[in-house]
Amino acid sequence: MKKSVSVFVCAALLVLFACAVPAGAVVLEVTVKGTVADVSSANNSLTLANPEQYGCDYGSGTNAPVCSWTKLNTTLLTGTVPDAAALSVFAKGDQAVAVSLGGTGGTWIALAKLYGSGTNADDATDEIGDIGSLPTALIGDYAVTGITAPNCSACTGTTCSATTSNVTVTSGKMTVAQKTLLPGESLYYNGRNDASRVNVSFVKGEALSDSCPKYAGLIGGVQPVSDYIVHVVPPMGMKVTTTSEATAVTSPAGAAASVPAAATTTRKSALPFAALGILGLGIAALAMHRRRN
Numbered sequence: 263m264k265k266s267v268s269v270f271v272c273a274a275l276l277v278l279f280a281c282a283v284p285a286g287a288v289v290l291e292v293t294v295k296g297t298v299a300d301v302s303s304a305n306n307s308l309t310l311a312n313p314e315q316y317g318c319d320y321g322s323g324t325n326a327p328v329c330s331w332t333k334l335n336t337t338l339l340t341g342t343v344p345d346a347a348a349l350s351v352f353a354k355g356d357q358a359v360a361v362s363l364g365g366t367g368g369t370w371i372a373l374a375k376l377y378g379s380g381t382n383a384d385d386a387t388d389e390i391g392d393i394g395s396l397p398t399a400l401i402g403d404y405a406v407t408g409i410t411a412p413n414c415s416a417c418t419g420t421t422c423s424a425t426t427s428n429v430t431v432t433s434g435k436m437t438v439a440q441k442t443l444l445p446g447e448s449l450y451y452n453g454r455n456d457a458s459r460v461n462v463s464f465v466k467g468e469a470l471s472d473s474c475p476k477y478a479g480l481i482g483g484v485q486p487v488s489d490y491i492v493h494v495v496p497p498m499g500m501k502v503t504t505t506s507e508a509t510a511v512t513s514p515a516g517a518a519a520s521v522p523a524a525a526t527t528t529r530k531s532a533l534p535f536a537a538l539g540i541l542g543l544g545i546a547a548l549a550m551h552r553r554r555n
Contacts, residue, residue, distance in 0.1 A: 288420075289363050289484050291371075291395050295331055298356040299338060303349050308370065309340040310360060316397055329397070334366065341370040344391030345465060347491050348373050351390065357383035361395045363487075371487050374398045377496065389492045401496045402458045405432045410467045410488055414474035420483030422474065424467035427488065431460050456497035465489040 296310030314331035321327070341362055343349060352358060357376040362368055372391035376383035376398070385401040393406065400406065408429045412422035424445070431439040431451050439451040443464040452459035467488030471477035 290365075291361055291363060292366050293359065293361050293395075293397060294334065294339060294366060295357070295359045295376075296339065298352050298354055298358050300340075300354065301349055301352050305342070306346065306349070307340050307342050308348060308352055308358070308360070308373065309338055310358060311338055313339045313366070315366070316359075336366075339367040341367045344369075344371050344373065345489050345491060348390045351375055351388050351493075359386070359396060359398050361392065363484075372396050377401045377500075387494050387496065389490070391489055392487045393490045393492055394488070400460075400492070401494050401500070402456075403434050404458075404460055404494055406430070406460070406462050406490075406492055407432075408462075408464065408467075408488065408490060410469035410486065412469035412471055412474055414471070414476065417471040417474060417477055420471055420477075421468045421486045422471045422477075424469045424486075424488060427464040427467055427490075429462050429464060431462065454497070456499075457495070458497040459495045461491075461493050463491040465491060 293316035294310060294313040295316065296313035298308060299311035300307075300309040302309075313334045313336065315334050316329065316331055318327040318329040339360075341360060352373065352375055357378065359374040359376065360370045361372040362370055370391065372389065372393060372395045374386040374390075374396050375388040377385050377387050384399075386396075386398045387401050389396055389398070389400075389406075394408065406429065408427045410424035410427045413425045414422060416423040426442050426444055428442050429440065429449050430437055431449065433454060438453055439449055439460075441447075441449045443449060443462075445464060445466045448461060448463040450459070450461050467490075468486035470486055472479070
């Protein structure tokens with residue numbers, strides 16, 4: 263009897279631990295980098311040549327992860343763009359980072375145009391789509407974050423359409439601009455004395471449904487994906503050496519001009535694979551014990 267109780271308690275604790283783990287993405291996000299080989303308005307797509315995949319080694323978890331790019335066994339990788347604005351921002355020869363869900367290519371949920379050329383390309387001047395999924399930094403020591411709020415009457419499973427996005431622009435460690443944007447609205451900042459400027463447009467978005475009373479406690483599901491257009495004009499004295507210069511563009515939804523620079527977004531998402539694994543182990547342990555008895 264004592265053994266049965268202890269097994270049940272262990273399984274229950276594992277389940278509780280899994281539920282307490284902070285929410286994380288459930289659908290795998292694949293990040294690649296390469297040279298833009300083609301931008302097709304007819305197919306609404308962007309193709310990368312000689313792509314490399316981004317990955318991190320977390321080791322035992324006691325030290326900071328070691329992240330790097332690994333060459334893929336393919337010469338070309340194509341995906342549809344997350345926003346039509348990308349068709350004007352990117353050009354053949356640009357260095358770019360792209361993110362897709364569930365596998366490589368097919369549909370890009372985010373794109374970043376890098377500053378410089380070849381291996382020297384690093385920080386981004388433009389980011390389009392779900393900027394929070396991109397590992398790139400913005401040029402000029404800028405950062406952009408966007409936190410979406412759900413429309414609780416328009417939800418499917420773990421995600422809802424977003425009513426607004428709270429967008430923040432930081433310069434170094436200092437917040438320099440902040441605004442809650444409706445879909446189609448923009449935030450503009452040019453307060454530094456180095457001629458740099460940042461423009462962020464919130465086209466549309468999704469948010470997790472867990473803050474809605476009807477969906478509270480719901481775990482597992484697709485993470486929310488949003489669409490932003492970010493452009494940063496580099497500080498005076500820095501010259502963008504990529505093939506194309508960023509130009510003002512308008513998304514199909516009527517949302518605003520692309521902006522000079524790159525960005526990152528923070529977001530909440532659904533229960534991570536690690537937590538789901540722990541949950542499964544707890545249930546499996548309990549089931550095995552019952553079969554033995």
